[in-house]
Amino acid sequence: MTSLMFFSLIGFTPMNSMARAEAATPPKSAAIEKPLMFVLIHGSWVDAGFWKETAAELRLMGHEVYTPEYAGHGGVGSTQLGSVTHEQMTRSVVDYMNRKKLKDVVLLGHSFGGSIVQKTAEQLPDRIRRLVFFDAFVPLDGQSVADQFAAPVRESFEQLRKSSGNNTISLPFPLFREAFVNTATLAEAQDYYTYVIPEPAGPAFQKLDLKKFYSLDIPKSYLFLTEDTALPQTPFGYHPSQSAHLGAYRYIAGHGDHMTTAHKEPKRLAELIVQASRD
Amino acid sequence: MTSLMFFSLIGFTPMNSMARAEAATPPKSAAIEKPLMFVLIHGSWVDAGFWKETAAELRLMGHEVYTPEYAGHGGVGSTQLGSVTHEQMTRSVVDYMNRKKLKDVVLLGHSFGGSIVQKTAEQLPDRIRRLVFFDAFVPLDGQSVADQFAAPVRESFEQLRKSSGNNTISLPFPLFREAFVNTATLAEAQDYYTYVIPEPAGPAFQKLDLKKFYSLDIPKSYLFLTEDTALPQTPFGYHPSQSAHLGAYRYIAGHGDHMTTAHKEPKRLAELIVQASRD
Amino acid sequence: MTSLMFFSLIGFTPMNSMARAEAATPPKSAAIEKPLMFVLIHGSWVDAGFWKETAAELRLMGHEVYTPEYAGHGGVGSTQLGSVTHEQMTRSVVDYMNRKKLKDVVLLGHSFGGSIVQKTAEQLPDRIRRLVFFDAFVPLDGQSVADQFAAPVRESFEQLRKSSGNNTISLPFPLFREAFVNTATLAEAQDYYTYVIPEPAGPAFQKLDLKKFYSLDIPKSYLFLTEDTALPQTPFGYHPSQSAHLGAYRYIAGHGDHMTTAHKEPKRLAELIVQASRD
Numbered sequence: 001m002t003s004l005m006f007f008s009l010i011g012f013t014p015m016n017s018m019a020r021a022e023a024a025t026p027p028k029s030a031a032i033e034k035p036l037m038f039v040l041i042h043g044s045w046v047d048a049g050f051w052k053e054t055a056a057e058l059r060l061m062g063h064e065v066y067t068p069e070y071a072g073h074g075g076v077g078s079t080q081l082g083s084v085t086h087e088q089m090t091r092s093v094v095d096y097m098n099r100k101k102l103k104d105v106v107l108l109g110h111s112f113g114g115s116i117v118q119k120t121a122e123q124l125p126d127r128i129r130r131l132v133f134f135d136a137f138v139p140l141d142g143q144s145v146a147d148q149f150a151a152p153v154r155e156s157f158e159q160l161r162k163s164s165g166n167n168t169i170s171l172p173f174p175l176f177r178e179a180f181v182n183t184a185t186l187a188e189a190q191d192y193y194t195y196v197i198p199e200p201a202g203p204a205f206q207k208l209d210l211k212k213f214y215s216l217d218i219p220k221s222y223l224f225l226t227e228d229t230a231l232p233q234t235p236f237g238y239h240p241s242q243s244a245h246l247g248a249y250r251y252i253a254g255h256g257d258h259m260t261t262a263h264k265e266p267k268r269l270a271e272l273i274v275q276a277s278r279d
Numbered sequence: 280m281t282s283l284m285f286f287s288l289i290g291f292t293p294m295n296s297m298a299r300a301e302a303a304t305p306p307k308s309a310a311i312e313k314p315l316m317f318v319l320i321h322g323s324w325v326d327a328g329f330w331k332e333t334a335a336e337l338r339l340m341g342h343e344v345y346t347p348e349y350a351g352h353g354g355v356g357s358t359q360l361g362s363v364t365h366e367q368m369t370r371s372v373v374d375y376m377n378r379k380k381l382k383d384v385v386l387l388g389h390s391f392g393g394s395i396v397q398k399t400a401e402q403l404p405d406r407i408r409r410l411v412f413f414d415a416f417v418p419l420d421g422q423s424v425a426d427q428f429a430a431p432v433r434e435s436f437e438q439l440r441k442s443s444g445n446n447t448i449s450l451p452f453p454l455f456r457e458a459f460v461n462t463a464t465l466a467e468a469q470d471y472y473t474y475v476i477p478e479p480a481g482p483a484f485q486k487l488d489l490k491k492f493y494s495l496d497i498p499k500s501y502l503f504l505t506e507d508t509a510l511p512q513t514p515f516g517y518h519p520s521q522s523a524h525l526g527a528y529r530y531i532a533g534h535g536d537h538m539t540t541a542h543k544e545p546k547r548l549a550e551l552i553v554q555a556s557r558d
Numbered sequence: 559m560t561s562l563m564f565f566s567l568i569g570f571t572p573m574n575s576m577a578r579a580e581a582a583t584p585p586k587s588a589a590i591e592k593p594l595m596f597v598l599i600h601g602s603w604v605d606a607g608f609w610k611e612t613a614a615e616l617r618l619m620g621h622e623v624y625t626p627e628y629a630g631h632g633g634v635g636s637t638q639l640g641s642v643t644h645e646q647m648t649r650s651v652v653d654y655m656n657r658k659k660l661k662d663v664v665l666l667g668h669s670f671g672g673s674i675v676q677k678t679a680e681q682l683p684d685r686i687r688r689l690v691f692f693d694a695f696v697p698l699d700g701q702s703v704a705d706q707f708a709a710p711v712r713e714s715f716e717q718l719r720k721s722s723g724n725n726t727i728s729l730p731f732p733l734f735r736e737a738f739v740n741t742a743t744l745a746e747a748q749d750y751y752t753y754v755i756p757e758p759a760g761p762a763f764q765k766l767d768l769k770k771f772y773s774l775d776i777p778k779s780y781l782f783l784t785e786d787t788a789l790p791q792t793p794f795g796y797h798p799s800q801s802a803h804l805g806a807y808r809y810i811a812g813h814g815d816h817m818t819t820a821h822k823e824p825k826r827l828a829e830l831i832v833q834a835s836r837d
Binding site: 294456458461534 | 837
C-alpha cells in the first residue's frame with residue numbers, strides 16, 4: 001500500500017495543497033444529519049429475514065432500507081444449492097441494485113456478507129456512498145473467506161462439507177449457541193436456530209481477486225460488537241484481525257455478539273449502524 | 280489439535296450425518312432457564328471468603344453455590360504453607376466434591392483457580408456440566424501458571440519467593456492497588472487488602488501435565504472483565520492470551536478488574552457468571 | 559528491564575523483607591479521597607483550549623487544574639512554527655511548572671502530549687505524584703512519536719510535511735472525521751474541526767533519548783477510550799501497543815474516541831481521569 005493510498009482509503013488523497021485545501025473543507029450542506037439509503041447484505045446460514053427487526057428500526061429513524069436476497073439463500077438459486085458460486089451471490093446484489101436503480105447507497109455486509117460487499121463495490125463503485133463492514137470478513141486480495149478462519153475451524157468445516165453429501169455445510173446447534181449467540185439465553189438461542197439454513201459450501205473456499213477493491217477510494221467503516229467471537233476463532237477475530245485489512249476506516253464498537261443483537265436489541269444495533277454509516 | 284477436536288471442545292463431535300442431526304437438535308427440556316449448581320474456586324492471595332458477596336447474589340437468583348477451600352488457604356494445610364503442592368490443592372477440591380456427592384456442576388475458577396479447575400476436571404469429568412474460566416489462567420499442557428506471566432513479573436515473583444524465607448509470596452500493596460483493584464478507590468483498595476494473605480510459592484511454578492484436560496469434551500466458557508490487567512502483564516493478558524488456549528469456548532465480557540468487581544458489584548458479576556454458565 | 563525495575567515502575571521495589579513490609583502497608587492518611595493537582599498536556603493540532611470543558615468538570619469536583627500551552631501552539635513560539643523542537647515544547651511545560659512552583663502534581667498527557675510528559679518527568683521527577691497517559695504515545699528509548707505509526711501513515715505525513723512548504727502538517731478533515739472524532743455526528747465533527755490548527759512537523763519525527771524516563775519509579779496510569787483509533791493506525795494502537803511500553807501501570811478504560819469525548823462528555827472523561835489519577 002502506498003502512502004497516497006492510505007488516506008485515499010477514507011476518501012482523501014493528499015496530492016497537492018490545492019486538492020488538500022478542497023478536501024479539508026467540510027461540506028456545509030452535510031451539516032444536518034440526513035436520511036440514508038441502506039443496502040444490507042446478510043451472512044451465511046441465514047436469509048434476508050435476518051434483517052427484519054433492524055431494518056424496521058432503521059426505517060422508524062427515517063432511513064430507506066433494502067435487504068436483497070442472494071443466490072443460495074431464501075429460494076434464490078436453491079435448486080442447485082451445492083453449486084452456487086461467489087460470483088452468483090455478488091451478481092444477485094448487483095442485479096438488485098441495478099434493477100432498483102439504487103445510488104448514493106450505504107452498502108453494509110455482515111459476516112460472510114463482507115466479501116460480497118467487497119465484490120459488489122468493485123462493480124458499482126459510483127453508486128456507493130460508504131461501505132460498512134459489520135462483524136464481517138474482509139479477505140485480502142487472493143484470499144478466501146475460509147482463509148480468515150483458524151486452521152482447526154477451517155478443517156472442521158471441510159469435514160462437514162464432505163459429510164453433507166451435497167456440498168453444503170450445516171451449522172451444528174452447539175457451535176451456533178456457543179459462538180454465534182453466546183450472550184443469548186438458551187431459549188432465545190433455540191428460537192433463533194429455527195431460522196438457520198444449510199449454507200452452500202463453495203463460496204467460502206473460493207480465492208477472491210480483490211485488487212480492484214483495494215484500489216477504490218470509497219469511505220469505509222468497521223462496526224464491531226465486542227463479544228462476537230464467531231467463526232474466525234482466531235485470537236483477534238473480527239477486530240482487529242479483519243478490520244485492519246481495510247487500512248484507514250472509521251471504527252464504531254458496541255456490546256453484543258454475532259447474531260443475538262440484531263434480534264434482541266435491534267434499536268441499539270440500528271443506532272450503531274447509523275454511527276458507522278453517516279457522513 | 281485435530282479438526283474433530285475443535286468442535287468437541289464445545290461438546291460437539293461432527294462424526295457423521297446421523298450424529299450431527301442428533302447434536303444439531305437443541306434439547307427441548309432445556310428451553311426453560313433453570314437453577315444451576317456452582318462450585319467456585321478462588322485464586323491466589325485470598326481464601327474462599329472472596330466469594331461471599333457473589334455467592335449470596337447467585338443464591339438470591341435461585342442457584343446452589345459451593346465455595347470449597349483448598350490447601351494453603353483458609354487454614355487448610357496451613358501448618359506447612361511453603362510446601363503445599365498443586366496436587367494437594369486439586370485434591371482439596373476433588374475430595375470436597377466427592378464428600379458432598381456433587382454432580383451436574385458448573386465448575387468456575389478465578390485467576391490461579393483456572394489451573395485447579397483444569398486438574399479437577401481431569402479427575403471428575405462426568406460430574407461437570409460446564410467449566411467456566413473467570414479472568415483465569417489456562418496453562419497449556421506442560422506449562423506452569425507462572426509461564427503465563429511476562430518475564431519481568433515472573434522474575435520479580437521468584438525474587439519475592441526467595442526473600443520470604445518460607446517459600447511463600449506476599450502481594451505488595453502497590454502492586455495489588457495498581458494491578459488487582461485498579462478501578463477501586465484507595466479506601467476500597469485498603470479495605471480489600473486486609474483480606475490478602477501470603478500465597479504458597481510452589482504451585483504457580485509447577486509444570487502441569489494437562490494432556491487429559493485438553494482431550495475432554497466438556498463445554499467451556501471464558502468470562503473476562505475488560506479492565507483486568509492482573510498478573511499476566513502481557514499485552515493481551517487474560518483475553519485473548521489465556522482464553523485462546525481453550526480453542527472453542529463461549530465468550531462473555533463485562534467491565535471490571537481482577538478483584539474489585541466481586542466485592543463492589545457482586546450482583547452484576549453474578550449475572551455475568553450466569554451468562555457464562557447456563558446451557 | 560530487570561525484575562527489580564518491573565515493580566519499581568509502579569513505585570515499589572522489592573529489595574528485602576523490611577522494605578517490603580513497609581511498602582506493603584497502605585498509608586492510612588491517604589484513606590480519604592482527596593483533591594488532586596492536575597497539569598494537563600494537550601496533543602497535536604489543538605491548543606490548550608482542548609481542555610476547557612474537562613478542566614471545568616475537574617474543578618467542579620474540587621481539583622486544581624493547570625493547562626499550560628507549549629511551543630508551537632496557542633501563539634507560543636508561533637513566529638517560527640516550522641522550526642519548533644521537542645526540546646522547546648518540553649521547556650514550555652518545565653518553565654511553567656517552575657514558574658508556578660507546582661509540586662505533588664498529576665501530570666497527564668494526551669496523544670502526542672505523552673512524549674512531552676515523558677521528557678518533563680525526566681527533568682522534574684520530584685514534583686510529580688503520578689504520570690497519566692491518556693490515549694497517548696509512549697515512545698521507547700531512542701524512538702520518535704512517528705515511529706509508533708503504521709508505515710503508510712508515517713509516509714503520508716512525510717508527504718503532507720513536504721507539500722506544506724513550511725514544515726508543518728495540516729490535518730485533512732476526512733482523516734480528522736474518520737479517525738479522531740469517529741463517534742461524533744458530522745455537525746459535531748465540523749464544529750470541533752474549527753479549532754484544528756497546523757502542527758509543527760519536526761517534533762513527531764525526533765528520536766528521543768528516554769533512558770532516564772525508563773529508570774524513574776513514578777507511578778503510571780494508562781487511560782484508554784476504547785473507540786480511539788487515531789494516528790497509530792496499527793492493529794493494537796494506543797492499547798496495548800503504546801500502554802505496554804510502560805511495563806507496570808494502572809489501566810483504566812471507557813468508551814469514547816480521540817477528541818469527541820473531551821468536548822461531548824467532559825464529566826464522564828473527568829471521572830475516568832480521576833480513576834486513573836488518584837492514589
